Amino acid sequence: MPAFSLEPDQVARCAELRTLAAERLRPLAEKGEPGHVNRPLVTELGRLGLLDRLFTSGALDLCLMRESLAYACTEAETALALQGLGAHPVHAHGTAAQRDRWLPGVREGSVVAAFALSEPGAGSDAAALSLRAAPDGGVPDALSVRAGPGGDVPDALSAEADGSRRWRLTGEKCWISNAPEADFYTVFARTTPGAGARGVTAFLVPADRAGLTGTGLDMLSPHPIGALHFDAVPVTADDVLGGTDRGFRVAMGTLNLFRPSVGAFAVGMAQAALDASLAHTAGRDAFGGKLKDLQTVAHQVAEMALRTEAARLMVYAAATAYDEGADGVPKRAAMAKLLATETAQYVVDAAVQLHGARALHRGHLLEHLYREVRAPRVYEGASEVQRGIIAKELYATLEARP
Known part of the structure; x- marks a missing residue:
């Protein structure tokens, strides 16, 4: 891809969004209770039009919003x-x-959404989901017993079944952001x-x-995270997103969009730490001069800046590739998230x-960032998964060569 630079x-x-975040959003955030959904903050995001931009903008704009807010x-x-x-x-x-x-409520900030993929036994291995969608009448459960080689389900059978099927969800989800306080959940369950x-x-x-x-979980990260318990929860074909047995594509498509923007979140935190x-x-007096006059300190700051800028460029490149429909989006998205989150931690x-x-001290910017920066290396695919x-x-590309 060509060298990347933002338009004026x-x-x-x-810059405008950073100002809005500091002046209008941070005061609301400071009034929130850690570990719980801050609905006034969500409402203000809607009032500012930022939630609507989630659905009207591309991946690059999403990254710019997340970096600026972070x-x-x-x-x-x-x-x-x-x-x-x-x-x-x-x-x-x-x-x-x-x-x-x-979606209208999500856009205006009156409805809180959540993405429920992870389970106690299926975190990094998302394909190992065990939350069971058991048939509850309707079309016979042919799909559960006649999956083809590799689990493929004939499209005609799937289409025939989709119209009138009903299920009961039984099992657990864990480490779900916004749980248990969201208004609705996108839930991934095993149907075959x-x-x-x-x-x-x-x-x-x-x-x-x-x-x-x-139930809520007491986690290191200050945002709300919880577990969900499904006791024969009824769902029907009207609740399906993307078709029966096609949910993994829904999950991966969502993550391919959001992984670069997780990197953008990390870059925003890294930049805040670098500027601090x-x-x-x-300004700090030490050893007869300023800290910056010590070569070890100056070189450390230079390394921090170098890594932050490299991560930023990779994030922007991955998001641009997504927007342009370029080849290799899963690889680019994984690279961007991996590099940016590891960089932010560093x-x-x-x-x-450097601050000592x-x-x-509780309440210091860096104490806050230190708690925030750890989780992105785990969620939406841990660094090892990336x-x-x-x-x-890479190997698929090699095998495809003539």
């Missing part, structure tokens, strides 16, 4: 991202009735046993559906070291 209007929008208010960034992650499957794969029912990734269906499940309960370190080392840790004990995706794509 993009730079201006990013720089000034990580809570606002996370609230925006979780709305997009939970609702994108509805936007991209939902029926007209599903979109009309749920033994079919691996080809036997998963995505369902839109309202939070008030009978048999669905949840520049200001601190330029930069924030280095910034804490003051950075460990390396696996990259290697798989």
